Amino acid sequence: MKLRKVSAAAAAVVVLSITATACGGDGDKDNAGSGGGKTIKIGIKYDQPGLGLKEPGGKFSGFDVDVATYVAKELGYKPDQIEFVETKSADRENALARGDVKFIAATYSITDERKQKVDFAGPYLLAHQDLLVKADSKISKATDLNGEDLCSVTGSTSAQNVKKDFAPKANLQERSGYSECISSLQSGAVDALTTDDSILAGFAAQEQYKGQFKLAGLKLSNENYGIGVKKGDTETVNKINAALEKMVKDGAWEKAVKDNFGPANYKNEPAPKIGVIVK
Structure with a gap:
């Protein structure tokens, strides 16, 4: 009888140990990044x-990776504790709502429509729609595209904006991705590529393209890049904003700009003020 009591107690300890371990295991990994995992x-x-x-x-x-890494550090995470998740443009709001990610830094322009679904920290970069052309191109303004071949990604609003507002006689050539547009520009199949200047600068800064292209330097639109956070998560928004302000103050923001866009001679705007949206 005594033996059975000891065994029962031992079994209870084992059960409690397993339960505690299981609970601890759930807390070890903070899937959505709540700040304590x-x-x-x-x-x-x-x-x-x-x-x-x-x-x-x-x-x-x-640049987005550098910003995200800095912000994560300020939230208490080392680089090896970060899991980067691909979030395509069409799924960004859903990814936040589902809790798939803690925040999104992915050329995510702050708009009134998006603010109805998610909250934004920032902005952390003011970009503009621009043109990428060959280094020796004489295209210097949007109206120069009349009669020229203009490339953009299928479904992009950027090229449509150019045709509607500046160059109705531009010949729009659509490709499945910006890489294809870059190849077409390199070969001379098109005369210009249009999208956000930050994206254009990123492509032009690649080693295989250095010196071949230039940004026209046009400001055809204002794109205020923000960090998307789940709607209602004000605490995280405030923490990210504090991290962004620190990143600018200590020079890490400027370094990230030069490291990622410098080879394309990207004339970036100064770091934007938190909460100030340029229309």
Whole structure:
């Protein structure tokens, strides 16, 4: 009888140990990055050189990556505790709502429509729609595109804006991705490529393209890049804003700009003020 009592007690200890271990295991990994766990999931783009790029070896690089890494550090996470998750433009709001990621830094322009679905920290970069042309191109303004071949990604509003507002006689050539547009520009199949200047600078800064292209320097629109956070998560927004302000103050923001866009001679705007949206 005594033996059975000891066994029952031992069994109870084992059960309690297993339960405690299981509970501890759940807390070890902070899937959405609530700030107390050991990992944080951050949404980025995987296919934008200079901004968010997953390289062949699995390394991540780009301005958005540098900003996200800095912010995560201020939230208490080391680089090896970050899990970057690809978030395509069409799925960004859903990814935040589902809790797939803690925040998103992925050329995410702050708009009134998006603010109805998510909250934004920042902005952390003011970009503009621009043109990328060959280094010796004489195209210097949007109206010069009349009669010229203009490339953009299928479904992009950028090229449509150019045709509607500046160059109705431009010959629009659509490609499935910006890489294809760059190849067409390099070969002379098109005369210009249009999208955000930060994206254009990122592509132009790639080693294989250095010196071949230039930005026209036009400001056809204002794109205020913000960090998307789940709607209602004011605490995280405030923490990210504090991190962004610190990044600018200590020079890390400017360094990230030069490291990622410098080779394209990108004339970036000064770091924007938190909460100030340029229309």
